[in-house]
Amino acid sequence: MDNRPALNGQGASKKGLGISISKYISYFFLISLCLIWVIPVIFGVSTSFRSQTEVVSSGFRLFPEQWILENYVKILDNTSTAPILRWLMNSLFIATLHTFLVVVIISITGYGYSRMKFKGRDTLFFTLLGISFFPGVVNLIPSYKIIDALGWVNTSWAMIIPGLAGMGNIFLVRQFMNGIPRELDESATVDGASDFRIYASVILPLMKPILIVCGLFSFTGSWNDFLWPVIVFTDVDKMPVTAGLLLLQDIYGNYRMIGQLMGSAILAIIPTMLLFLFAQKYFVQSINLNSGIKG
Amino acid sequence: MKKKLNLAPVFFVGPHVILFAVFVLLPTIYGIYASFTKWNLMNDPVWVGLDNYKTILFDSGSTFHTQFQNGLKNTLIFVVLSVPLLIIIPLMIAVALEHKKVKMKNLIQSILYIPGLISISAAALIWLLIFNKQLGITGNIFGSQIAWPTHQPYAWLIIIVITIWGGVGGNMIIYRASISGVAPDLYESAELDGAGAIRRFTSITLPSIRFPLIYTFVMTTAGAFNVFGQPLMMTDGGPQQSTHVLMMYIRQLAFGNGESIAGMASAMAVLLGLIILVISALQYYVMNRNAA
Numbered sequence: 001m002d003n004r005p006a007l008n009g010q011g012a013s014k015k016g017l018g019i020s021i022s023k024y025i026s027y028f029f030l031i032s033l034c035l036i037w038v039i040p041v042i043f044g045v046s047t048s049f050r051s052q053t054e055v056v057s058s059g060f061r062l063f064p065e066q067w068i069l070e071n072y073v074k075i076l077d078n079t080s081t082a083p084i085l086r087w088l089m090n091s092l093f094i095a096t097l098h099t100f101l102v103v104v105i106i107s108i109t110g111y112g113y114s115r116m117k118f119k120g121r122d123t124l125f126f127t128l129l130g131i132s133f134f135p136g137v138v139n140l141i142p143s144y145k146i147i148d149a150l151g152w153v154n155t156s157w158a159m160i161i162p163g164l165a166g167m168g169n170i171f172l173v174r175q176f177m178n179g180i181p182r183e184l185d186e187s188a189t190v191d192g193a194s195d196f197r198i199y200a201s202v203i204l205p206l207m208k209p210i211l212i213v214c215g216l217f218s219f220t221g222s223w224n225d226f227l228w229p230v231i232v233f234t235d236v237d238k239m240p241v242t243a244g245l246l247l248l249q250d251i252y253g254n255y256r257m258i259g260q261l262m263g264s265a266i267l268a269i270i271p272t273m274l275l276f277l278f279a280q281k282y283f284v285q286s287i288n289l290n291s292g293i294k295g
Numbered sequence: 296m297k298k299k300l301n302l303a304p305v306f307f308v309g310p311h312v313i314l315f316a317v318f319v320l321l322p323t324i325y326g327i328y329a330s331f332t333k334w335n336l337m338n339d340p341v342w343v344g345l346d347n348y349k350t351i352l353f354d355s356g357s358t359f360h361t362q363f364q365n366g367l368k369n370t371l372i373f374v375v376l377s378v379p380l381l382i383i384i385p386l387m388i389a390v391a392l393e394h395k396k397v398k399m400k401n402l403i404q405s406i407l408y409i410p411g412l413i414s415i416s417a418a419a420l421i422w423l424l425i426f427n428k429q430l431g432i433t434g435n436i437f438g439s440q441i442a443w444p445t446h447q448p449y450a451w452l453i454i455i456v457i458t459i460w461g462g463v464g465g466n467m468i469i470y471r472a473s474i475s476g477v478a479p480d481l482y483e484s485a486e487l488d489g490a491g492a493i494r495r496f497t498s499i500t501l502p503s504i505r506f507p508l509i510y511t512f513v514m515t516t517a518g519a520f521n522v523f524g525q526p527l528m529m530t531d532g533g534p535q536q537s538t539h540v541l542m543m544y545i546r547q548l549a550f551g552n553g554e555s556i557a558g559m560a561s562a563m564a565v566l567l568g569l570i571i572l573v574i575s576a577l578q579y580y581v582m583n584r585n586a587a
Contacts, residue, residue, distance in 0.1 A: 022492055026391035033388065034406045037460065041409065043432065044421035060435030105311055112307030124308070128315055131323070133575075135568035137521060137542070139322030141549045141557050142329065145336065146322060165318040170311070195303045224414035226524040227542070231550050245416035246528070255427060262424065265417040272412040280405060 048072070048263035055258050071259035075267070082251045084264050086237060087244035090156065092271065094240055095222040098160045102218040103211050105164050110173030110207075111199045115185055125174070132167040144231055154235040159222060169214040176210040177203065209282045216279045220272045241268045330565040334558035336549070347562035359548075359559055363566070366541035370567075373526075373540060374519040376451065377458050381515050382508075385463045389470035390496065404471065411464035415457075419528030422457045444530045450538050454525045466511045473504040509582045513575045520571045541567050 042062060047055060048071055050064040075084055113125045143162060144153075152158040185198045193202075229243040236247070245268060252261045330347060332340030351363045388407060392400050410418065426443040428434040433443070443449040477500065485495050501508070523542040526532060532539030541563065548560035 020396070023394060023396040026394045026397050029387065030391050030397070030403050034403055037407050037410060039432075040421050040425055040460070041413075043425060047424065055430060060432055105314070108307050109311040112304055116304050116307060118301070118304040121304070121308075124312075128312070132315075132319060133572075134323055135517065135521075135571040137545065137564040137571075138326040138561070138568040139319065140326070140545070140564060141336075141561055142322035142325035143318065144550070145325070146317065161314075162318040165311070165314040167315075195307070199307075220412055224412075226415050227546070231546065242414045242416045245414070245420065248420070255424065255430065258424065258430065261420055265420040268417045269413045273409065276405070276408070276412050280401070 044262050045266055048259055048266050050259055052257065052259060071263040072267075075260050075263050078260075082244070082248055082264070083237060084241065084244065084267060087239055087241040088267060088271075090238065091223055091240040091242070091268075094156045094159045095219045095271075097156075098163060098222045099215050099219045101160065101164055102169060103215050106169045106173045106214060107204060107207055107211060108199070109170050110177050111195075111203055113170070114174045114177035115198070115203065116195060129167050129171060140227075140231075147232060152232075154233055154238045156238070158232040159225065159229060159240065163218070163222065169218070172214060173207070173210055176207065180206055212279050212282045216275060219275055223272050326561050327565055329558055330562040332558045332561075334555075334561070336555040336557045340558060343558070347559050348566070351559070351562055351566065359563075362544045362548075363541070363563055365536055366539060366544040366563075367567075367570075369526075369536075369538055370520060370522065370541045372451065373454070373458075373522050374516060376455050377462070377519050377522075378512075378516050380455070380459050381462050381466060381519075382512055384459065385466035385511075386470055388463065388467045389474050390500065392467075392471055393474045404467070407467060408464035410461045413461060415461070415524035415528055418457055418461055419525070422453065422460075423529065426453050445534045447534060447537055450530045450534060454529050454538060457529060458522075458525055462515075466515065469507050469511055470504060473507040474500060477503040505582075509579060512582065513578050516578060517571050517575055520567065520574075 039062070046061075046063050049067045049069070051066070051068050051070065054065055075082070078084075079086070113121060147153055147158045147162070150157070152161075180203065184202055188198045188202055223240075224242060225240075226242050229240050230246060233239040233243050236244070245264060248261060248264055249255075252258075252264075255261065329340055331342060331344055333343050333346075334340035347359075350357050351359050354360050391397065392403060397403075413421075423444070425431040426433050428440050428442055433439050433441070441449055443453045481499050481503075482495055485499055490498070521542055522540050523546070526538040526540050527543060530538045532543055545560045545563050545567070548556045548563070
């Protein structure tokens, strides 16, 4: 009788100790990573508010002695060699239209592959999925040729349209849609609703989380794409900001105008940051690959 | 009524099938065809059979052969250095984040994900400043006067650092979502049986997230073979071509200054594509079998 509580107590305290040690290890690990991860961003931001003389003379400081806006004024003024405002607008147009079209296409196509019954549906879906696993390097050069034939070199369309053909988001959407109970659309069919009606008023509203996540992926993917715009754009005015930043290293004399270089980099990352903050809460719930595909 | 052909599926699936045919299928087939031709992007390709492949693989006197070998070697170095870190660090983060006593999980997750939102061209500007020997953190705090981008092994180090910094977020989110989906009673009963943290990780967490692990391993490796932006921005392939990766050569041959050698570039692309396919298939096969 006396032994039992004592044993239990010992067991519990041992376990409690283990948990708190592992808690501190976890915290130490996570917080040091967070610091390492965030310091470069802070350093970049603060440098963009520093004067050139301060950067060169004062040694390392995380925050500026004196916050100045001059770099940003100069960046926005310099429309001839480094039209960053133009680049940002180009990127914004490209990423927004691309994302909108992606969401339209994937929701419609996902509905087709998940909720409609037609002959060869799954064969078609898995054939396209299989082909899409073929590495993209191979189609890079001919894709450029197709863009050229369509007259899209140096235009935003080169970045807006080809990406719509991807299968990744459609796979995720179909997966998500398969999880929506069939009774919903069956009863709507009995009521005489057309497929388009069911898509628009039954399924689409339920798709919000996955469409937001896919939309965020598409926006950041399009905004940050690097290889393709570097190939497609030669015209400085038509470029998105990622391609433009490649030119800046030369334009700002390889770190001779550091504040302006940093300011440009910071301007280029603000939109995706804002979008992420907005879409953050949908993130963890929607990407559960475990329940999605395991079965 | 019933005999009427149902056109609705065509409206729903058709537009994407057309996009897929034009922007994925056609260029893929054309890319494979072009690898057997002499082609400068302007004129029509001229069929040369296996010539490009012979040159790339066997003609040791040709620059294409040396470029391919050097590019492949450097790409493989990048894959071997980056992939394990891009799997292990996110896994460690996800496990630490799932610790039930840890607070502010979403804030920590956001901070670690943020670099993933930054384009490589912007990230490189920031990191090059940090690694700048006169102006940056490394020079000023650690007093190191190393010219990172132009000396090995530091050139690889900064490429890997920026890759890890920007790359852990995506896999971390997948692992975290997967681990939080594991039934909590599995852990509870294991704890009652006296299983320690490491035991619980190896016999519950790892098997439960088998699929996400295989998926991220295959995708991360395939992505690493396509590396381009980090070496271009950070080191521009240097020093002495030691970080010049295959994608940089492919782009240079096809779209660089001077006459385009798109046929040769296509052959290199097909070879790289085949390597990626074979390695992905092997990874999938081995991991799927071992885990079963």
